[in-house]
Amino acid sequence: MWLAGFPIASVICNISAWLIRKPSAAARLTLRYPHMTRQSSHTALLWIVAVGFFMQALDTTIVNTALPSIARSLNAHPLAMQSIVVAYTLTMALLTPASGWLADRFGTRRVYFVSILLFVIGSLCCAGAHTVDQLIVARVLQGIGGSMLLPIGRLAVLRSVTGEAYVSALAMISIAGQVGPILGPTLGGWFVEAATWHWIFLINVPIGALGLVAVLRYLPNDSIADAPPFDFVGCGLLSLCMVAFSMAIDNPVEEHRVLVSVALFALSAAAALAYIPYAQRRANPLFQLALFREPNFSVGLVGNLLCRVGSSAVPFLLPLLMQLELGYSPLHSGLMMLPAAFAGTIAKGWIAPLVKRYGYDNFLLVNTVLVGASIVGFAAFAPGTPLAVEIVILSIFGASNSMQFAAMNSVTLKGLSIKDAGSGNSLFSMVQMLAIGLGVSIGGGLVRVFEGASGSAALGFKLSFVCVGVITLASALVFRRLDAAPQPARQPAAAQ
Known part of the structure; x- marks a missing residue:
């Protein structure tokens, strides 16, 4: 997928160059009225990146x-639809490492333009698909664009906003990422x-x-x-x-x-x-092997992969x-996901004091058990299960899962x-997206x-929830190997 997707992005970057070679309107005004336009330009930039992050986060859940x-x-079995989720997340994982080089080589403005364009074209192709295979191909195209929305957006903000304003800027962007998963399931059911x-999928067109x-x-x-050369061989191997x-x-x-699975492994x-x-x-x-000399990085990668499954x-x-x-109707099932989303948003404020008091190792050990137990x-859930019980389990999962990610x-x-x-x-972002695809594949396969x-x-x-819950519980054993000495000097990142 990556080998097919990268030339598409490069070609469109070059084709669109004539559209965006001249300075932007904000840049021209800044040259004439620097003090008047700098703040408004930064505000517009943040809104653009936030909307891009919102589209990407919304599409992951809707x-x-x-x-x-x-x-x-499409006359397919519902469990066979896992491929359209895996195709999207795997494409995003493959293209994430190339996003920084593309921004350096072609500029954040041009690459972000292309990423939105590809995302919109992919969305139109998804809406026009008549078979599962067509939908999978369209999701790959959509994933090529979606893979660059968040990293390129963050880079554009980093290059334009400095100092203490950068922290506030990232906070605004993260809010957009939190709103997407909250609205996604309900909006999908309503549509x-x-x-x-x-x-x-068509909702992405006017926004894009x-x-x-x-x-x-x-x-x-x-x-x-x-711009430094990109490691195509290393990226191809990974x-x-x-x-x-x-x-x-x-x-x-x-x-x-x-035998096919064994050969692929x-x-x-x-x-x-x-x-x-x-x-x-x-x-x-592409990735220095020296990264793995940091013990918590290696432990964190393995723990993330298992837990996120x-x-x-x-x-x-x-x-x-x-x-x-x-x-349940589609809308009803979407509304049932709201307790988890709201609980996750509220719980983000609990992370810093809990980690500061108990340390990362103890916090992750206990919280991982909560996540795994709630999945089990x-x-x-059965036709006779009281609604209050379902909401409690969903809320525990949402709160513990949100804190776990951060x-x-x-x-x-x-x-x-x-x-x-x-x-x-x-590399961490690649592992995150890979884990999402693996979780969907393993969950659907077990069912x-x-x-x-x-x-x-x-x-x-029922048995599938037990199995994936046990996999998450197993990651608690991995987190026991964390180096407990370093204490958090700053609030943990909230991005998932």
């Missing part, structure tokens, strides 16, 4: 509640009932069109003439590793496909092992359980040097296995 309706429309599932106009008007053209591993997990659970391992000597020989590899399976499995087994608790992010990256921070953050063995879809969902 699809889940519409999956059963999409499956019926399905009030119109058709196509509108969960306004974003394109705003980018041309307000974003600076800040390309770097002597991309091959992730794609092969994801395809092996996502492979249909059938006896004659076992072997290919993934070979690509990962090949990267080690390659990175040792290259002066500036369970956390990422929940948004995929819960709407399916509610609609297919509990008889979803197995109790604490895991912070403890993984806080020990890296300034030189390694950018590279470590890119099919248990349903086929027991003949009961309801039992398949």
Whole structure:
């Protein structure tokens, strides 16, 4: 996917150059009235980036509640729809490392324009898809654009806003990222009932069109003439590793496909092992192996991968359980996700004092148990389960999961040097997106296995929640290996 997606982004960057070669309107006004326009230019920039982050965050969650309706429309099994989620998240994971180089080579203004354009085109293709395969291809195109929205937006803010204002700017952007998951499930359910599932993608078109106009008007053209070369070989090896591993997990659970999965796992391992000597020989590899000398970084990556498998399976499995087994409407299932979203937003304020008092190791040990236990608790959802019980379990999951993400992010990256921070953050982002895809693939695969063995879809969902919850609980053992000595000097990052 990456090898196919990168030339598309590069070609469109060059084709669109004539549109945006001249200085933006804000830049021209700044030259004439610097004191009057600097603040308004920064405000416009923040709104552009926030809207881009909102679109990306919204699209990650809005699809889940519409999956059963999409499956019926395309004559597919609902559990077979996991591929459209995996295709999107895996594409984003593969392209994340290239975003910084693209911004340096072509400028944040041009690349952000292209990312929104690709996202809008991909959304239109998704709405026009008539088969599952067409929808998967469209989601890949959408993921190419979505992969650059957040990292390029952050970079544009970093280059334009300095000092204490940068912290406030990131806080504003993070709010947009929090609103997306809150509105996504409910908005997706409402679109399905009030119109058709196509509108969960078409909603991106008017928002994206306004974003394109705003980018041309307000974003600076800040390309770097002597941008360092990009490590295509290293990125290709890691991309091959992730794609092969994801395809092996996502492979249909059938006896004659076992050899295919084994071959894909072997290919993934070979690509990962090949990267080690390659990175040792290259002066500036995609990711320095020295990153793994920081113990908390290595522990954090493994813990994140395991923990997020369970956390990422929940948004995929819960709407399916509610609609297919509990008889909820799409809107009802979307509304049921609100307690988790609101509890997660409220709990973000609890992280800093709890970590400061108990340390990262103790906090993550206890909180991971809460996350895993709440995921296992979803197995109790049945037609006769009281609504109050469901809301309590959802709220516990939302609050603990939100704190888990923020604490895991912070403890993984806080020990890296300034030189390694950018590279470590890119690798960490890749692992996050990979874990989302794995969670969906593993969760959906387990439901099919248990349903086929027991003949009961309801039992398949229950056992699947237990299994992914246990996987999350296992990550608590990983977090016990954290270096407890360093105490948090600043509030953990809230970004998920």
